[in-house]
Amino acid sequence: MQKGSLFVVSAPAGCGKDTILNELLKKTDKAGYAVSATTRAPREGEVNGVHYHFLTREEFERRIAEKEVLEYTEYCGNYYGTLRKSVNDLLNEGKDAILKIEVEGAMNIKKLFPEACLVFILPPSWEVLEKRLRDRGTETEDKIVERTKQAHNEVKFAKNYDYLIVNDELENAVSDLLAVMRAEKLRRARNDELLAQFN
């Protein structure tokens, strides 16, 4: 059994990252989310271990100290991070682990796991992204300006990613990501053991 691979997917808000990943996971049983951990309170409908691993602040800090947290960030007074165990459990089952994290976390993961494959999802254009954020109808104008500015900052990191996927049509973007995940497993660099069988 080939061990699972680690895929990191990042995108600015409004690029449809969650929708793409949810559709993708319907189409393959060979991959799963590495569920993030957080100290914020669960929102209605959120299930521990599915949407997040909900931890107390003390528990999160203990895990940081014990190097069980691969990367983390503090946002609005709460910790958000990736537990080493969440990733390893998937990989050891032979599944690909998908980490849905923001750009700085992604850079940290790449340092820890140089073999991780980083995928950045882009909007078709800035105009479309702004329109999508506006069409949600849930954000104030200030918030839209802030999110757009943040998106510009995040896209600056895209040059450090391995693949770029434009989310123009959802179905295409899902197929793109499936192709990336399938192709990555075939890269020579990931198949030393296979080649060794022929020598």
Add this chain to the structure above:
Amino acid sequence: MQKGSLFVVSAPAGCGKDTILNELLKKTDKAGYAVSATTRAPREGEVNGVHYHFLTREEFERRIAEKEVLEYTEYCGNYYGTLRKSVNDLLNEGKDAILKIEVEGAMNIKKLFPEACLVFILPPSWEVLEKRLRDRGTETEDKIVERTKQAHNEVKFAKNYDYLIVNDELENAVSDLLAVMRAEKLRRARNDELLAQFN
């Protein structure tokens, strides 16, 4: 329009390379063979410009001298090679060009076009390959031994390729190659222009 990319596909005899590529080309209109040139006589049913560009020895040598031949080899007294024009015509149409060539030609193409993507097709095992060669029923025992030996030499080059595909089930191998071709187009290194639109 994104320019086409160059894919080189190599495999030892009996690995099903031709079948995979023929099936693949039924499933996509975004790629085509870069037809090889040769000085050998056409066999029955072979069409000039489809199976090969059939050239006289003088014509082939003139094209070598004029640097119109990207790579070539001499085998049993005949030249076999790839014309620069065959590749460029496809790329300029926005299609991916597939070169079906042996390992040394592939290494030469990689030197000329570092961005070329090299795919090596492997048999499931040496045993299966020998069985396939034997089951053809068209080869003498000497020829089978020779081809197996040649296959061992060719597989030594596989470590220099970008992707390895095992042809166990034809349909899987075709899907693998389609995924590789789709994913390669999404690599960040091939999308500087796309990223530039966001800066």
